[in-house]
Amino acid sequence: xxxLLLFFxxxxxxxxxxxxxxxxxxxxxxxxxxxxxxxGTLQLADITAxxxxxxxxxxxxxxxxxxxxxxxxxxxxxxxxxVILPSFIIISLIARALQKYRDxxxxxxxxxxxxxxxxxxxxxxxxxxxxxxxxAGTLSDGFFQMFSWKGVALFAVLFTLLQLPKxxxxxxxxxxxxxxxxxxxxxx
Amino acid sequence: MKNLLxxxxxxxxxxxxxxxxxxxxxxxxxxxxxxxLGWTTEEExxxxxxxxxxxxxxIAVNTATFIGQKxxxxxGGAMATLGVITIPLLLVIVIVSALxxxxxxPAVTNAFDGIRVAVxxxxxxxxxxxxxxxxxxxxGIVLCVLGFIAIAVFGQSPIVVVLGAAVAGLVAGRIRR
Numbered sequence: 562x563x564x565l566l567l568f569f570x571x572x573x574x575x576x577x578x579x580x581x582x583x584x585x586x587x588x589x590x591x592x593x594x595x596x597x598x599x600x601g602t603l604q605l606a607d608i609t610a611x612x613x614x615x616x617x618x619x620x621x622x623x624x625x626x627x628x629x630x631x632x633x634x635x636x637x638x639x640x641x642x643x644v645i646l647p648s649f650i651i652i653s654l655i656a657r658a659l660q661k662y663r664d665x666x667x668x669x670x671x672x673x674x675x676x677x678x679x680x681x682x683x684x685x686x687x688x689x690x691x692x693x694x695x696x697a698g699t700l701s702d703g704f705f706q707m708f709s710w711k712g713v714a715l716f717a718v719l720f721t722l723l724q725l726p727k728x729x730x731x732x733x734x735x736x737x738x739x740x741x742x743x744x745x746x747x748x749x
Numbered sequence: 750m751k752n753l754l755x756x757x758x759x760x761x762x763x764x765x766x767x768x769x770x771x772x773x774x775x776x777x778x779x780x781x782x783x784x785x786l787g788w789t790t791e792e793e794x795x796x797x798x799x800x801x802x803x804x805x806x807x808i809a810v811n812t813a814t815f816i817g818q819k820x821x822x823x824x825g826g827a828m829a830t831l832g833v834i835t836i837p838l839l840l841v842i843v844i845v846s847a848l849x850x851x852x853x854x855p856a857v858t859n860a861f862d863g864i865r866v867a868v869x870x871x872x873x874x875x876x877x878x879x880x881x882x883x884x885x886x887x888x889g890i891v892l893c894v895l896g897f898i899a900i901a902v903f904g905q906s907p908i909v910v911v912l913g914a915a916v917a918g919l920v921a922g923r924i925r926r
Contacts, residue, residue, distance in 0.1 A: 617837020648806020674918020744863020
């Protein structure tokens with residue numbers, strides 16, 4: 562029974578959470594109020610923290626986590642598939658239509674406007690990751706203490722390496738692993 | 750069959766290393782799909798991101814479904830989607846069931862802080878590349894800056910930006926002709 566409810570609730574979250582992973586969190590918050598027994602002592606903050614720091618889509622990670630705490634491994638699998646099913650169905654339909662109308666003048670005009678705007682959206686996402694990586698305290702700690710200077714320095718080094726002709730083609734996976742190693746060594 | 754397996758494995762790799770959700774897959778997608786496999790172009794990736802942004806669901810899953818569909822129809826979409834969630838699904842189960850008590854160790858949090866910085870650097874480099882190839886005229890600069898400000902300063906929903914830019918694109922196209 563719990564499995565069915567989990568499927569229903571996460572299917573709904575997948576269907577109505579527009580705008581990416583973090584948009585699923587309000588739905589999980591609502592589930593916490595509706596079915597407190599699913600989550601035990603678990604807080605939304607735990608779900609967010611695990612979802613953001615494990616690899617993978619945040620909405621999927623959050624669903625797996627919540628599903629597991631509600632009903633173990635079957636719950637985790639149910640919640641995960643329920644959350645991705647609506648987008649899978651919708652995108653499958655859109656992809657087919659897109660292939661058909663790709664070269665039409667209207668579609669080209671729309672995308673000519675979308676590409677620069679989405680570049681701006683990605684820049685905004687980058688900005689928010691940078692803020693969470695660089696800001697270590699609040700202004701009341703003092704202006705200098707507010708920032709994680711080791712983080713800023715590491716960013717400067719990695720970003721420079723990503724521009725240099727010799728190192729810019731190193732695989733992104735290597736940069737991620739280097740970031741983890743530097744984090745441990747520097748005690749970020 | 751070989752095509753489907755390749756789709757699955759490519760997205761398995763991307764899913765295993767995308768820390769921080771949706772946009773953090775961009776540098777990996779560029780490397781794997783554009784440079785290594787030549788399956789898509791920068792413009793097309795941005796189109797998928799735009800569509801994924803205003804359709805419901807998780808951006809990474811939407812993007813994987815789009816690219817998989819294009820490469821291998823319905824089953825291609827299914828394999829790419831399964832690929833991108835396989836490792837995250839297993840990892841979250843393992844972490845929650847066995848590793849929760851290691852979660853707050855200083856070395857673990859330090860490693861994740863380092864990864865966050867690396868992801869920030871990778872996305873920043875991707876933004877520079879994207880801006881170079883997709884923001885070419887005044888129209889583009891205005892849309893790009895407005896998109897950034899709407900999200901970063903005013904906390905608007907990305908859907909508003911995508912819909913606004915679509916309308917702007919239509920109007921600009923009409924004026925040009």
